[in-house]
Amino acid sequence: MKHIFTHKQLQLLVLLHRFGNQSDVANSLNITVSAVSHQLRRIEQLCGFPLTCKNGRQMVLNEQAKQFADALAQHFAEIDTLATQFLNQALTTINIGVDSALAMNRFTQALSLRDISGTESDLRVRMLQCNDDPVTLGLDMVLGQRIVDPQYQSELLQREEYIAVCSPAYLAKITKGTEHWTANATLLTLEDVNEWAQWQATVYPALSIKRQTYFSHTILLLQAALNHQGVALLEKALVKEQLSNGLLRVVEPTSLMVPERGYYLSVRRQIAGHTSVKQEIRWIKQWL
Secondary structure, X not given: OOOOOOHHHHHHHHHHHHHOOHHHHHHHHOOOHXXXXXXXHHHHHHHOOOOEEEEOOEEEEOHHHHHHHHHHHHHHHHHHHHHHXXXXXXXXXXXXXXXXXXXXXXXXXHHHHOOOOOOOOEEEEEEEOOOOOHHHXXXXXXXXXXXXXXXXXXXXXXXXXXXXEEOHHHHHHHOOOOOOXXXXXXXXXXXXXXXXXXXXXXXXXXOOOOEEEEEOOHHXXXXXXXXOOOEEEEEOOOOHHHHXXXXXXXXXXXXXXXXXXXXXXXXXXXXXXXXXXXXXXXXXXXXX
16 A cells, blocks of 8 residues: 655654644754755645645644644654553563672662562563673663673762772771771782772772782672671672671771762663653662
């Protein structure tokens, strides 16, 4: 079936009826006023009769064309409603990738305690390792490092703030006497990560690193700190619960900020406006 009018031509008629002048129509469609006039003449040629009339210095739709534009506007609204209903039904599962340490220590526990009444979609969590590519995995949402890809829109939720923490028992042990706590502490660190050197340069230049224990994963580092094995530099967001319930204590009040790192929430642009996606975004922001 051959269509007489294009969608843009029909949209132009609806907008001209709404605004009553060609200038606002041009701004709305991001075209020139002369392009609007040209399209109107083209539509009239297709119809075989005039659709506009003079109203002062403006060309507006005549009564017959206004009735047609009213009907078109109603159909467009119905199409938008149907599209929204279809999307709301279609997106029953949201796949989210979460930084593995954050997922294991906080996120999965928060999900288990979450009130799911009123939620519209199931949230499926994938723990992301350093070598995982969220784009290739086709994830709907990602909580962790920023995704630089045109398919996703990213929002910074929180800058990574590293704090020196240990168990209360270990803190009491290393703060005995008059020496600075670093003289007695074992520093817990990740393999191939130089966070204590950065901390030394920005927070405590006099630090002399004497004893270090290395771990392959942030969760192992956290467990070592909880088990009184030393002082760890960990993201504040990661140990929020342990600090609030007293399992960990802050050793040094000054934290290490890493400008290029933070917790970003990245969402596939195609579904960013979906009701259930917005619902999950609100919950994540409140929780983090």
